[in-house]
Amino acid sequence: METLSFDYPASQPVPRRAHVGVVGSGDLEVLLEPSPDEQAHVRVRTSADGFGEVWKAVLDRFFARNDLAVAVEINDSGATPGTVALRLAQAVEESRA
Amino acid sequence: MSRGRTWFEALAGTPGEDEPASVLCADGSVGGEHARFLAVVPNPSARFSRALGGELGLEEGWALARYVREVVADRGGRALVSVVDVPGQPYGYREELLGLHLALAAAVDAYATARLAGHPVVALVVGQAISGAFLAHGMQAERILALEAPGVAVQVMSKRSTARVTRRTVEELDDISREVPATAYDIASFSRLGALHRLIEGVNADEPDAEGVEAVRGALAEAISSARGDGAADLSSRLASPEARKNRGASLRVRERLTEEWDE
Amino acid sequence: MTVPTRIKTRFTELSARERAIALLDSGTSRELIGPFERLESPHLEPQGVVPACDDGVVVARGELGGERAVVLAVEGLFQGGSIGEVSGSKIAGALELALRDAEGGKPVRPVLLLETGGIRLQEANLGLLAVAEIHAAIVALRSYVPVVCVVAGMVGCFGGMAIAAGLCTCVVMTREGRLGLNGPQVIEQEAGVAELDSDDRRLVWETIGGEQRVATGFADILVEDDVAAIYGALRNAFGAGVPAEHRSEQVGRYEARLAGIDVSEHLDGQALRARWESR
Numbered sequence: 001m002e003t004l005s006f007d008y009p010a011s012q013p014v015p016r017r018a019h020v021g022v023v024g025s026g027d028l029e030v031l032l033e034p035s036p037d038e039q040a041h042v043r044v045r046t047s048a049d050g051f052g053e054v055w056k057a058v059l060d061r062f063f064a065r066n067d068l069a070v071a072v073e074i075n076d077s078g079a080t081p082g083t084v085a086l087r088l089a090q091a092v093e094e095s096r097a
Numbered sequence: 098m099s100r101g102r103t104w105f106e107a108l109a110g111t112p113g114e115d116e117p118a119s120v121l122c123a124d125g126s127v128g129g130e131h132a133r134f135l136a137v138v139p140n141p142s143a144r145f146s147r148a149l150g151g152e153l154g155l156e157e158g159w160a161l162a163r164y165v166r167e168v169v170a171d172r173g174g175r176a177l178v179s180v181v182d183v184p185g186q187p188y189g190y191r192e193e194l195l196g197l198h199l200a201l202a203a204a205v206d207a208y209a210t211a212r213l214a215g216h217p218v219v220a221l222v223v224g225q226a227i228s229g230a231f232l233a234h235g236m237q238a239e240r241i242l243a244l245e246a247p248g249v250a251v252q253v254m255s256k257r258s259t260a261r262v263t264r265r266t267v268e269e270l271d272d273i274s275r276e277v278p279a280t281a282y283d284i285a286s287f288s289r290l291g292a293l294h295r296l297i298e299g300v301n302a303d304e305p306d307a308e309g310v311e312a313v314r315g316a317l318a319e320a321i322s323s324a325r326g327d328g329a330a331d332l333s334s335r336l337a338s339p340e341a342r343k344n345r346g347a348s349l350r351v352r353e354r355l356t357e358e359w360d361e
Numbered sequence: 362m363t364v365p366t367r368i369k370t371r372f373t374e375l376s377a378r379e380r381a382i383a384l385l386d387s388g389t390s391r392e393l394i395g396p397f398e399r400l401e402s403p404h405l406e407p408q409g410v411v412p413a414c415d416d417g418v419v420v421a422r423g424e425l426g427g428e429r430a431v432v433l434a435v436e437g438l439f440q441g442g443s444i445g446e447v448s449g450s451k452i453a454g455a456l457e458l459a460l461r462d463a464e465g466g467k468p469v470r471p472v473l474l475l476e477t478g479g480i481r482l483q484e485a486n487l488g489l490l491a492v493a494e495i496h497a498a499i500v501a502l503r504s505y506v507p508v509v510c511v512v513a514g515m516v517g518c519f520g521g522m523a524i525a526a527g528l529c530t531c532v533v534m535t536r537e538g539r540l541g542l543n544g545p546q547v548i549e550q551e552a553g554v555a556e557l558d559s560d561d562r563r564l565v566w567e568t569i570g571g572e573q574r575v576a577t578g579f580a581d582i583l584v585e586d587d588v589a590a591i592y593g594a595l596r597n598a599f600g601a602g603v604p605a606e607h608r609s610e611q612v613g614r615y616e617a618r619l620a621g622i623d624v625s626e627h628l629d630g631q632a633l634r635a636r637w638e639s640r
Contacts, residue, residue, distance in 0.1 A: 001409040015411055018395040022376050023413040024438030031414060048412045073399075075411050136626045144624050147552065155619055163612045188543050188551040194568050194633060195619065196579050198542040199609060202527025206609040209500035228480070228489070229542060232521055236493040244512070253485045263482050279446075279487040292490055332497045335490065347403055348491065351450035352457070354400065355420065358393045359458050 002049045003069040006059050010040040010069040018094035021087045028076035028084060032091040046076040058084050066092060099151055100224040100248070100302055101136040101182030106311045108180065108317070119143055119151070120160040127178070128318020130217075133168050135161060136180035137234055147189035153230035154187040158200030161234060169214050176217040176321045177208070181235040182224030185255075201233040208237035212331075217324035219317060222284070223302055226251045231234035239327065239334065240294040240320040243284050244313075248304035251287040278344065291341030293326035294320055294334075370588045372513050373537060376421045380474050381515075383588045384432055384595060393420040394451060402447045404484050413439045413636035416447035420455050420491035422469075426596045429462075430470035431455050437476025437516030444477060444522060445484035449491020456498035456508075463505035470599050471502060473510040473529065478519015478544060492521035499528045503607065507531055509598045511591060512538040512571070512580070519544045528609050531598040532580040535589060540580060541569035567581030567630035576634045578608075 021029040035041055041051075041062055044055055048082055058081045076084070105112065105121045117138035124133050139151035148154030153161075170177050186197060212218045220235035222243035231251065235241065243249055246259035253259075260267050274281035278289050286297045297316050299308035327334065335341060336349060375383060382390045394400050394415070401412040417439035421432045433452045435442045444452075452473070459469040480488035499508050507530035512518040514537030518526050523542050526532055535539065543551075545559035558564060567573055574580035582598065584590040618637060622628065 001406070001411055017397060019414070022436060022438045023411060023417075024436075027438070029396075029413060031399075033397070043404070045411045071415070075413060077411055146624075147556075159612055159616050159619065160610075163616065166610075166612060186542060188548045188556070190548065190552075190557040190568065191624075191628060193541040193543065193548070194628065194630065195622065196527075196577075196615075198523035198540065199527040199579060199615070201542065202524045202609040203612060203615065205496050205524060206500055206528055206607070207612075209497055210610075213501060229521060229524060232489070232493055232496065232524055236489070237497060251486055251489070253489055254482060257552070258547075259482050259485075262547075263539075273483075274406050277404050277484070279404070280483065287486055289634050290486060290490060303391040330496055331501065335494075345446065345487065345490070347400075347446045348450040348487075351394065351400060352454040353449055354398065355451070355454040355458055356392050359422070361391065 002030055002046050004044040004055055005048070006056065008040040008063040010063065010067055011038055012067045012069060014068055014070055014092070014095040016095055018053045018091045018095065020090040020094055023075045023077050023085065025051065026079055026083065027089055028074055028079045030091040031073040032073040032095055033054055033071045037069045038069055040068060042074065044074040044076060044090040048069050048078045054081055062088050068092065099138050099182055101151065101180055102138045103305070104221070104223045105134060105136040105180045107305055108178070108314065113331060117143065117156040117160055118150065120157050120164070122164045127314050128178050128321065129316065130302065130321050131173065132176040132178050133164065133323065134178045135164055135234070137161070137183050144311055145187070145189070145191060147192060151182070151184055152187040153183050153233055154192060155195055155197055155200045158204045158233055158349070162203035162207040165211050168216060169211050174216060176219065177211055178317060179220040179235045179238060181220055181222045181226050181231065183227060183230035183234060184225050185227035186229040201229050204233035205237055211227060212237060212239055212316035215330060217321045219320045220253065221313065221317065222249055225250055228253050239324040239330070239332070241292060242295045242297060242316055242320055243286060243288070243293055244302045245296045245298040246300065248303060249284045250282050251284065252282055256282060289340050290344050291338035292335040294323070368633045371586050372588050372591055373515055373535070373586050377434035377474065377476070377517050381419045381421040381432040381434040384472065384592055385421060385425055385430060386427065389423035390421045391423060393422060400447060402445050402484065404446065404487070408483055410483060416445060416451070417442065418448040418451040420451050425470050425472065426599065428470050428599070429467070429471060431459055432472045432474065434474040435477045440481055442477035443479060443481035444488045444492055445481040446487035446491060449488055449495065453491055453494035453498055456495065456502055460498060460502045463502060468506040471508050472595060473508070473525070475510050475512050475518040475522055475526060476516040477518055477520070477522045478516065479522055487579060489521070492525070495525050496528060499525060503530050504603065507599055507601065507603055509533065509595055512540050513586060513591070514538045530604065530607060531582065533582045533584055533594045533598065534574055535584055535586045536571045537586055538571040539565065539569045540574050573630050573634070577637050
């Protein structure tokens with residue numbers, strides 16, 4: 001298991017917190033809450049070691065498109081980058097629902 | 098001879114001649130209290146062949162339930178003493194087809210019912226106490242006692258099988274058991290979880306002498322008396338122990354939060 | 362219930378959280394110790410296993426058929442729905458509170474949604490202790506109010522939680538559901554493929570599948586894999602009330618049934634149904 005952290009400058013708030021997904025094989029859960037500062041903070045716990053660069057790429061891309069000051073927690077059980085991106089998008093959508 | 102039989106005979110004498118031969122039942126007394134003693138032992142001529150080695154199978158589950166319910170029905174307030182030395186439940190096609198899960202539930206049900214009806218229910222672990230078999234025969238007791246001896250162990254699954262299922266080596270499991278005592282296989286580690294009323298030291302588990310048997314009798318008598326005096330016919334004493342506060346903290350925290358949030 | 366009746370929703374496609382919400386009367390559900398409390402297992406990260414924020418069990422209070430209820434839903438996709446210290450305590454603790462309310466004259470309808478392989482090996486004896494506490498709570502509670510469980514699949518219900526199902530007042534199963542003590546793969550591993558070929562799906566379902574279990578009296582209601590159908594079955598189960606004798610109390614009946622089995626003959630699911638159907 002690996003724990004990874006990422007921070008991004010961010011300014012837009014989210015109206016509410018959101019939780020999506022399940023920590024099942026090939027899937028992940030995302031907890032998303034307003035960040036206490038003008039940054040996005042992401043913590044990832046993942047069962048698949050050695051994919052730090054891949055996580056960075058996915059998250060860089062996500063926060064380049066989404067200027068959101070959110071605290072994100074991810075518990076991942078080997079999801080593909082595509083699934084990660086999907087769950088992040090779902091979480092944002094739910095936070096606006 | 099299995100430890101279960103050794104201790105059953107030392108404490109309760111000769112069992113009755115009923116079927117199935119794998120379940121020993123005798124009425125006796127300990128410390129002035131009337132008690133029914135129960136044990137599950139190997140039976141080489143068991144009808145269901147996957148339960149030859151002392152496993153708690155179909156016949157054993159229902160027979161235990163019958164013997165316990167007799168005690169509840171006669172309303173004498175007798176205590177129940179489970180002598181525990183069970184290697185687990187049988188792995189078999191027929192067992193599953195014929196509802197092994199229900200046979201074990203029947204034993205759980207009977208012991209819990211007896212406890213709720215005010216009968217002191219005490220378990221004495223003298224050997225193995227594995228998984229479903231221990232859930233059915235011993236885990237519904239208000240007081241669990243165990244001998245501090247090699248071969249006395251509470252486990253969910255054998256180390257070998259656990260290693261296979263969790264895809265670890267046995268060495269890795271041993272390392273983990275130092276971090277997570279709940280996964281350790283020795284009885285001292287189990288006692289740190291706070292559910293054991295007494296760990297009885299200095300007794301030869303395989304060939305007890307008269308002194309050893311007396312020590313265990315004394316411990317049983319105290320446990321029965323303690324259970325009677327408790328008032329609560331539930332398992333709450335397990336979580337009230339100092340060890341539980343230390344090593345089952347999450348169990349307590351969950352209950353605290355549930356209580357706080359239960360009503361709106 | 363939130364699902365519009367014109368849309369059939371497969372229950373087994375829903376997560377545990379979605380299942381719990383779907384079975385409570387519309388708008389009444391409220392989760393206890395929700396995801397953001399992050400009450401996860403303290404034992405998994407030290408072993409290099411990724412935890413879930415809710416440890417794989419959802420506790421949802423609300424109403425079912427207008428009556429106070431609590432749904433305990435096990436997430437089968439997290440660690441096989443296995444029961445650890447936190448997940449087990451969520452179930453046991455909720456049942457204990459339901460019991461407290463019942464003793465105080467305000468019963469709560471308890472529903473267990475069981476997708477579970479049994480005790481979580483990584484937490485071993487902590488799971489074992491929690492399961493024993495679940496058993497104790499079910500036996501105490503079911504004299505006040507039916508304790509109803511649903512085994513829908515796709516994980517099924519095994520191990521110590523299958524014993525819990527055996528203690529329940531009413532067991533609702535779909536055809537896809539399986540209920541047994543040891544899983545087919547474990548039996549094959551321990552006893553060999555001649556004992557049970559776990560890849561033979563038809564054999565497995567004929568032995569421990571929902572239809573077989575209902576036909577042989579080990580489960581009570583067979584339902585379609587559909588939210589509305591399961592909701593209806595729950596209402597019927599609670600409507601029937603507490604029986605005079607629970608299945609796990611019927612010692613005479615089951616000892617007679619077992620005594621009537623000829624152990625020298627091969628016994629299959631069909632033959633057992635024929636034998637037990639009218640007994």
